Amino acid sequence: MLELHDLHKAYFDPGRGVVRAVDGVDLQVPAGVTAVMGANGAGKTTLLRLVAGLLDPDRGQVRLGDLDAAKDGERWRQNLGYLAATTRLPPLATPRELLRFVGALHGWPSPETDARVAARVDQFGLGPFLDQRIATLSTGQTQRANLARTLLGDPTLLVLDEPTTGLDVLAAAQLVAAVQACRAPDRVLLYCTHVPAEAEAVADRLVLLRAGKVAWSGAVADLGRGADLAQAIAGLLAAGQEGP
Amino acid sequence: MIDLRSPVWTIFRKDGRELLRDRRALFINLLLPMLLYPVLLLFAVQVAQVTQVQPRQRPQLGLVGAPSTLRDRLEQAAQRTLPQLDGSPAVHAPLDATRALFEVRDLGADATQLGALAAELDWRSGDPKPGQAWKARVVASLRDRKLVQAVVMPAVSARTAPLLIVQDSAHGELFDVSGPVDRALARWRRDLVERELTRRGQPLALLDPIAVHTVGAATLAEAVRTHAAPMLPFVVLVLAVAAAMAPAVDLVAGERDRGTLEMLLSLPVRRRDLVIGKLLVVLASAVVAVVLNLLSLALTAGLLAGQLPALGSESPLAGILEVGLPALGLALVVLLPVVALVAAAGVALSGYAQSVKEAQMYLTPLMLVVTFTGLVAVVPHARPSLALDLIPVAGTLLALREALQSPSVPWLHLTVASLANAAAALVLVGWCAQMFDREAFRYPRLVRAGWGRFARFRRGEALPDGPEALLVFAVAVAGMTLGGGLLAEAPPWLLVTLPLVAFVALPALGHAWLGAYPLPALGVRWPGWAWLGAGVALAPVAVALSLGLGWLQAHLVDVHALEQAGAPVEKAVRALDDAGGIALQLLCLAVLPAVCEELLCRGTLLVGISRSLGRGWGVVLSALLFALLHQSPLRLAPQAMLGVVLAVMTLRSRSIAPAAVAHAGHNALLVVAHAQGWLPDG
Numbered sequence: 063m064l065e066l067h068d069l070h071k072a073y074f075d076p077g078r079g080v081v082r083a084v085d086g087v088d089l090q091v092p093a094g095v096t097a098v099m100g101a102n103g104a105g106k107t108t109l110l111r112l113v114a115g116l117l118d119p120d121r122g123q124v125r126l127g128d129l130d131a132a133k134d135g136e137r138w139r140q141n142l143g144y145l146a147a148t149t150r151l152p153p154l155a156t157p158r159e160l161l162r163f164v165g166a167l168h169g170w171p172s173p174e175t176d177a178r179v180a181a182r183v184d185q186f187g188l189g190p191f192l193d194q195r196i197a198t199l200s201t202g203q204t205q206r207a208n209l210a211r212t213l214l215g216d217p218t219l220l221v222l223d224e225p226t227t228g229l230d231v232l233a234a235a236q237l238v239a240a241v242q243a244c245r246a247p248d249r250v251l252l253y254c255t256h257v258p259a260e261a262e263a264v265a266d267r268l269v270l271l272r273a274g275k276v277a278w279s280g281a282v283a284d285l286g287r288g289a290d291l292a293q294a295i296a297g298l299l300a301a302g303q304e305g306p
Numbered sequence: 307m308i309d310l311r312s313p314v315w316t317i318f319r320k321d322g323r324e325l326l327r328d329r330r331a332l333f334i335n336l337l338l339p340m341l342l343y344p345v346l347l348l349f350a351v352q353v354a355q356v357t358q359v360q361p362r363q364r365p366q367l368g369l370v371g372a373p374s375t376l377r378d379r380l381e382q383a384a385q386r387t388l389p390q391l392d393g394s395p396a397v398h399a400p401l402d403a404t405r406a407l408f409e410v411r412d413l414g415a416d417a418t419q420l421g422a423l424a425a426e427l428d429w430r431s432g433d434p435k436p437g438q439a440w441k442a443r444v445v446a447s448l449r450d451r452k453l454v455q456a457v458v459m460p461a462v463s464a465r466t467a468p469l470l471i472v473q474d475s476a477h478g479e480l481f482d483v484s485g486p487v488d489r490a491l492a493r494w495r496r497d498l499v500e501r502e503l504t505r506r507g508q509p510l511a512l513l514d515p516i517a518v519h520t521v522g523a524a525t526l527a528e529a530v531r532t533h534a535a536p537m538l539p540f541v542v543l544v545l546a547v548a549a550a551m552a553p554a555v556d557l558v559a560g561e562r563d564r565g566t567l568e569m570l571l572s573l574p575v576r577r578r579d580l581v582i583g584k585l586l587v588v589l590a591s592a593v594v595a596v597v598l599n600l601l602s603l604a605l606t607a608g609l610l611a612g613q614l615p616a617l618g619s620e621s622p623l624a625g626i627l628e629v630g631l632p633a634l635g636l637a638l639v640v641l642l643p644v645v646a647l648v649a650a651a652g653v654a655l656s657g658y659a660q661s662v663k664e665a666q667m668y669l670t671p672l673m674l675v676v677t678f679t680g681l682v683a684v685v686p687h688a689r690p691s692l693a694l695d696l697i698p699v700a701g702t703l704l705a706l707r708e709a710l711q712s713p714s715v716p717w718l719h720l721t722v723a724s725l726a727n728a729a730a731a732l733v734l735v736g737w738c739a740q741m742f743d744r745e746a747f748r749y750p751r752l753v754r755a756g757w758g759r760f761a762r763f764r765r766g767e768a769l770p771d772g773p774e775a776l777l778v779f780a781v782a783v784a785g786m787t788l789g790g791g792l793l794a795e796a797p798p799w800l801l802v803t804l805p806l807v808a809f810v811a812l813p814a815l816g817h818a819w820l821g822a823y824p825l826p827a828l829g830v831r832w833p834g835w836a837w838l839g840a841g842v843a844l845a846p847v848a849v850a851l852s853l854g855l856g857w858l859q860a861h862l863v864d865v866h867a868l869e870q871a872g873a874p875v876e877k878a879v880r881a882l883d884d885a886g887g888i889a890l891q892l893l894c895l896a897v898l899p900a901v902c903e904e905l906l907c908r909g910t911l912l913v914g915i916s917r918s919l920g921r922g923w924g925v926v927l928s929a930l931l932f933a934l935l936h937q938s939p940l941r942l943a944p945q946a947m948l949g950v951v952l953a954v955m956t957l958r959s960r961s962i963a964p965a966a967v968a969h970a971g972h973n974a975l976l977v978v979a980h981a982q983g984w985l986p987d988g
Contacts, residue, residue: 073752114572117745117752135743136574144572150565154327155320166316167575195327211569 064091064113064219064250069122071108071274083108085274087122095241095251097261097282100271101299106254107146109271110223113252114144126219126250140168143212146223153197157188157207160196164214182210186240202233209240220244220251226260238263258292270298277301313575317583318590321557325587335552336595340602347606376494383490448474454483457491536684539706541603542596542637543680543699546645549595550588551669554652557584559665568748577742581653581735588649593638596645600634633710640709640720643727644702648676650734657741660750683707690719696726769827770817775914778817779931782906785809786937802894810935811902814910828909833961841955841964845971848951849979852944852972859943891977900970907932907949908956908965916957925953948972 071084083105100106111117113124115131115138124131131138151160161182165175183189186206191199196207205225212220222241226234241264244251253264261268262282270278278298285294309315326332447453455473469491473480500510561567570580651672659665676699682688683703690708695701701723709715741747770778789805796804818828825831907928916924929949933942952965959965 111749116568116572116748136576139572139574142572142574144568146568148565149568149572151569152320152324152566153564154324159320159323163316163320164573166311167313167573169311169313208569215574 063093063126064252065089065123065125066091066109066113067123067125069109069112069124070120071105071112071117072120082274084112084119087271087274087276089269089276089279091250091252091267091269093248093250094266095245095253095264096267096269097265098252098254098269098271099256099258099261099295099299100277104271104299105274106271107223108274110146110221110252110254113219114142114221115139116144140215141218143215143217143220144223145208145212145221145225147225147227148223149208151196151204151208151211154195156193156195157199157210158192160207160211161214164211168215178214182214185213185243186210200233202229202236205229205233205237206240209237209244213244216246218249220249222252223254224256225253226255226257234260258295259288261295262287262291268295270295272299272301313579314583314586317575317580318586321584321587322590325553325556325591331552331556335549335591336598339595340598343599343602344606344609375497376490379493379497380486380490382493383486444472448472451477454479455487457487536707536711538633538710539637539641539703540680540683542600542641543644543683543703544677545596545599546592546641547648547673547676549599550592550645550649550652551673553588553591554649555656555662555665555669557587558653558656559659559662562748562750563662571742571748576739578735578739580742581738585646585649585653585735585738588653589642589646592645592649593642596638636709636715637706640702640706640724643724643731644699647698647727647731647734648672650731650738651676654734654738654741657738657747690716690723692719692722695719695722698727698730702727769917770821770823770910770914772915772918774817774821775911778813778906778910778914779935781813782809782935783937785813786935790937799890799894803898806898806902810906814902814905817910828905828913829956829960829962830905830909831961831963833959833963837955837959837961837964838967840959841967842971844951844955844964844968845975848948848968848972849975851947851951852976855944855947856941859940888978888981891981892974895977896970896973899973900966903932903935904952904956904962904966904969907935908952908962912953912956921957925950925957928953 066087066089069084069087070082072080072082075081085105087109098106098109108117112119113131115124115135118132126138126141129138129141155163158179161179162175165172165178168175170178183192186209188203188207188210191203191207196204199207209222209225212222225241226237229237238260241251241253251264253261255261265282268278268280268282268285269276282291285291285298444453444456444458448456451474453474454477455471458470458472473484477483496513499513503510503512558567561570652669655668655672656665659668679697679699680703682694682700683706688704690701690705694704701719705716705719705723709720745752786805786809789809790801793801793804814828817823818825911928911931912924915927919927929946929952932949932952933945936942936945938945948969952969955968956962956965
């Protein structure tokens with residue numbers, strides 16, 4: 063169970079002044095896949111970076127069991143898989159070298175790393191391009207290698223921030239399928255997306271953010287399916303913008 | 307034992323592999339310089355050869371009525387036959403090509419006073435007397451820059467003939483001309499003495515009472531080593547620094563710009579290991595670059611030395627060959643901590659920067675600092691000392707030069723200097739590790755409030771805090787003190803106004819600009835007419851309080867002693883009292899101090915201290931610092947009291963304008979009272 067207590071994060075934007083990107087978020091996120099949605103600037107990426115421990119909260123806590131994201135840096139990252147649209151892979155390395163590098167940083171012996179790499183290679187179909195330099199791979203192939211990288215350590219907490227950004231329809235569908243395969247009994251998976259269909263495909267639960275606050279949270283199924291879901295989400299996100 | 311599976315080595319292998327695979331960067335950073343040395347040195351040699359083939363045009367010397375003995379010596383010095391000019395007006399044509407003119411003239415009575423004549427005459431613009439046409443000609447030629455030097459000798463055969471040399475000291479050919487002339491005159495002087503000795507039947511040996519023979523005991527190699535040794539450590543340092551900069555920028559700021567650092571930072575690796583791993587890559591690439599560069603330099607120098615022995619023996623490159631591989635090895639080992647320090651500084655700055663572009667901007671001053679610190683190694687007569695050893699870069703380079711020059715290696719200095727550099731490098735590594743763990747490093751464009759782009763690693767709202775405000779105050783005090791000392795000889799009005807503007811107002815405004823603090827938050831806002839009126843009304847009350855406190859102080863402490871301790875500014879205020887008109891006094895002593903000091907004391911200081919310690923302390927401390935700023939023990943108590951009143955007024959009105967008006971009014975009333983003689987001295 064991932065717990066977010068009274069989480070605040072503000073920053074200073076020279077154009078807009080103080081921006082309260084995350085403004086008092088309280089959430090209990092159970093194991094399973096939770097989609098995070100919101101308009102641009104709603105605070106999704108800031109929230110996910112706080113959860114990953116890459117940003118320090120101004121106030122509040124992010125806890126996973128007895129670990130605190132802000133205080134237990136290295137131990138937190140032992141249990142973390144983080145992938146954002148902005149996360150790039152070293153272009154001159156091959157996927158195999160990258161995965162072995164991650165294994166070495168986890169401190170696993172070589173045979174264990176190799177076994178884990180082999181498992182992920184099969185799971186995400188990396189075989190055909192395993193020894194090609196990442197610079198020569200397509201965006202979809204790179205993102206699959208990136209997903210394999212985040213899953214190599216079997217993390218309890220998996221944070222995926224718009225991983226399908228920039229992918230074509232086919233590659234996006236393959237990646238969504240791969241994310242569905244990332245489910246594990248004790249794993250908390252936060253999946254940020256702008257596409258309701260993706261949320262419907264991968265997530266059990268949905269959190270809607272509006273101006274740094276939680277606008278709605280609950281089971282995806284509660285909002286309906288297909289076009290109904292998209293409409294319900296749009297309605298909830300637009301509700302706060304109309305003003306009194 | 308090095309654990310090759312440790313995170314440090316894992317990072318090292320990964321980053322090193324990427325560096326090696328980046329062929330273009332590899333070629334530009336490592337191979338291209340190696341290829342450039344032979345090309346550039348060959349070019350330099352070609353230029354030198356061409357210059358030798360076409361020696362500079364030797365200067366023409368012209369003679370007018372010179373004796374044949376002088377003529378012989380001049381011809382020897384000039385290595386050619388000289389034209390004999392006849393001194394008539396027709397001499398103008400050949401004079402055009404003449405750079406030095408010897409004129410033997412019957413100067414008549416002037417001859418004995420030639421020195422006085424020289425001192426009196428303005429040869430550049432002088433108007434010669436009638437009958438001295440030669441002088442007009444010389445003056446005109448000098449003025450037109452045709453003639454460089456004119457040597458005028460009296461025709462009379464006095465024992466000691468006064469000799470007048472008029473020369474264009476600003477002429478570019480002066481040394482080409484004066485050299486042969488000086489040599490010729492020296493030989494001629496000796497000729498004259500020899501002739502006189504012969505005439506008197508004295509031995510010529512009288513001219514050379516001592517005979518000096520110099521024998522060089524050092525081998526050429528030793529001499530070259532002595533002269534080349536200062537260069538070697540410096541060359542190695544410059545090469546290493548240049549080689550370390552590109553990877554330092556690329557492995558931190560470059561990775562962040564490319565988006566690959568986010569992946570690395572989300573992995574379970576300690577920040578310290580990350581820093582050390584990257585640092586080792588930078589270090590390794592610097593060492594490899596230095597070795598390859600020196601190898602290329604040595605090979606090129608060897609090649610050229612074979613072709614051009616003269617160049618080879620004088621060149622520092624040949625010195626590198628002469629010093630030999632063991633010395634080079636020592637240099638590399640000893641310089642390793644220095645390069646580590648520079649690499650760590652490069653990594654630190656690269657991490658601190660927001661982008662690769664900004665990192666490159668930071669690295670230029672870093673290179674300048676390192677290079678200039680390293681120049682200590684080429685300062686003549688500089689010797690290592692324990693105090694110098696502790697200075698990063700400089701200590702090691704000096705000790706290394708000593709090691710290369712003298713027969714015994716100064717192990718103590720080498721060790722202490724290396725430890726000092728290693729310690730400094732470790733401190734930087736620690737700082738980098740802390741920085742790598744901060745969000746501002748991971749997302750540098752996420753600007754926290756406060757000191758915005760420069761103090762991104764701090765939390766806070768868009769207002770300064772106490773330490774910042776105190777820093778600005780320290781800058782002001784240091785500036786006022788130094789400025790007062792430097793401007794001691796300046797006019798009083800400048801001594802009063804310049805420090806105020808430069809060290810009080812500008813630091814306050816600069817601090818607000820750097821921190822992106824809104825000026826209204828610092829009290830620069832319109833307070834309304836009522837508050838301005840209150841400021842005006844406060845002025846006479848403040849004067850009464852000031853005078854009262856001054857009177858009380860005069861009875862409690864030795865005012866005269868306090869006056870003696872007054873700062874230079876205080877003295878200038880008094881000088882201004884005496885020298886300036888009332889308008890200047892009001893501007894320099896009332897208006898300007900009010901505006902500048904209110905910006906600092908009721909703007910930056912009051913806001914900053916209030917934010918950190920609360921309003922009460924803000925009022926008290928800002929008032930005390932305001933009093934201390936004046937550096938006048940005599941006015942300490944009245945100023946502190948005034949500071950309290952003005953601070954309260956600023957907090958109430960939320961503007962520094964009423965305080966500025968009251969401050970200016972207070973000062974103006976005192977100035978007027980003083981000018982009218984209503985105030986007692988002191």
